[in-house]
Amino acid sequence: MTEDPLLTSLLAAVAAAPDDVPLRLHVAELLAAARRPAEALAHCSHVLAVEPGNAAALALLQRLTAALSAATPPAPAQPSTFDWAKAEEQVADIAAPAFAQDASSPPVEDVEIARRPTVRLADVGGMDEVKQRLELAFLGPVRNPELARRFGTTARGGLLLYGPPGCGKTFIARAVAGELGAKFVEIGIADVLDMWVGRSERNLAELFRTARRNAPCVLFLDEVDALGQKRSNLTHSGSLRNTVNQLLAELDSATGANDGVFVLGATNHPWDLDSALRRPGRFDRMLLVLPPDAPARAAILRHHLRDRPVAELDLAALVKATEHYSGADLAHVCDTAAERALALSMRSGTVQPLTTRDLLGAAREVTPSTGPWFAAARNVALFGNTDGSYDELAAYLKRNRSL
Structure with missing residues (x-):
């Protein structure tokens, strides 16, 4: 191609002044x-x-883009020489990935309904105040529906158990189911959340449908703050926001009546719950489950x-x-005390029973896990x-200023 002398001179000028916009144009x-x-x-x-x-x-x-597109001829179609039939025979015995499911397929497995718990509130040591609150706010209206109706009260809605970890919230929920003679379904975050879009909401809806089919039933949402987080904190997680919305809809019985389904929730951080979950008809009642009192510890x-x-x-x-x-x-x-006694027994060759000294030594070694929780809860209270x-939490902290 013969180079135009004027264009050659202009290109040299562009090289000397690369940011000269009129010249480049x-x-x-x-x-x-x-x-x-x-x-x-390139210059453009x-x-x-x-x-x-x-x-x-x-x-x-x-x-220029239009000119380049018109100047590029379509690639000629090449005849296929790949033997698809042979390839299918080679992979015919390979199972499909277990995680790949069509959106219209049924859930992986139906929810397993636990048997009716045999534990009762009488099996919960001490904690008389908690039992009395449960009886007045939840169990009483269920056991006496006609009397409750005359006073305009009902067990409809949910009950939220909150307090430090390890204080028996799950055990109390099982005891409530035992008192009612109802089946007990425990739901954790792993039972709901799914990596596929829309499956978390679908799993939650199926759990509620299963509970309704097995009424009377106590539906226990463990760590409900993980499923019902504040939506204002989930601006970058549309999936979790939709899960919270689905939970609100199920508690409102948007897809079916919740008669005979008693919803209990447990959380260590009630202040992290979405405020909509605390409205009437949802988790509108809260019960503080504190560390065991003296009779309960015994x-x-x-x-x-x-x-x-x-x-x-x-x-x-x-x-x-x-x-x-x-x-x-x-x-x-x-x-901890048993481990020490076991080690001593192995060294001596004879059984060394536990003593008060062993247990007091172990108690000095084990730090109460409730301290950090009360430190965080104090700011909220x-x-x-x-x-x-x-x-109720503020009154407890006032009585126990050492926490």
Whole structure:
């Protein structure tokens, strides 16, 4: 191709002044006229990099793109020589991926309904105040529907159990189901959340449908704050926002009557729940489940020591030394003391039973896990209790200033 002397001089000028926009546009126009659109496009792109809104460059870019598209002939179709039949035979015995499911397919498995729990509230050691609140707010209207109707009360809606971890919220929920003679379905976050779009909402709807089919039924949502997070904190997670919306719809019985389905929720962080979940007809009642009181601690310690060799035991001293310990902490104390006694027994060759000294030593070693929870809850009770929801928690903290 014979080079135009004028164009050669202009290209040299462009090389000396690469950001001269009028010069580059003039060169691009000359290249386009000389049927060299690819080179013209490079100069046009440089102009737009310097001045993104340059109207002349944008118009030229449109003409150059159209010219390049028209100049590129479609690739000729190549005859296929691949033997698809043979390939299908080779992979015929390979199972399809287990995680790939069509959106219209049924859920992976139906929800397994637990048998009716045999545990009752009488099996919950101590915690008389919690039992009384449960009886008045939840169990009483269920057991006496006619009387409750005359007073205009009902068990409709949900009950939210909250408090430090390890204090028996799940055990109490099972005991409620036992009192009602109802089946018990426990739902965790793994039963609902799914990586596929729309499956989390579908799983939640199926769990509620299964509970309705098996009424009377206690539907227990463990760690409900994970499923019902504040939607204002989920601006970048549309899937979780939709899950919260689905939970609200199911609690409102948007897809079916919840008669005979008693919804209990448990959380360690009620202040993280979406405020819509606390409205009437949903989780409109809250019950604070505190660390076990003295009678409850005595019952828990007896339970964990019943099948272990014990020489002598000052239960009152041990109960006094484990104030503010959760039920899980008390189990850890017994396990720690048993490990020490086991090690001593293996060294001596004879069984060394547990003593009060062993258990008190283990209690000094195990730090109560409720401390960090109360530290966080104190700020909520003091500065976030605008509607009185945490009055009971604030009163407890006032009585126990050491927490």
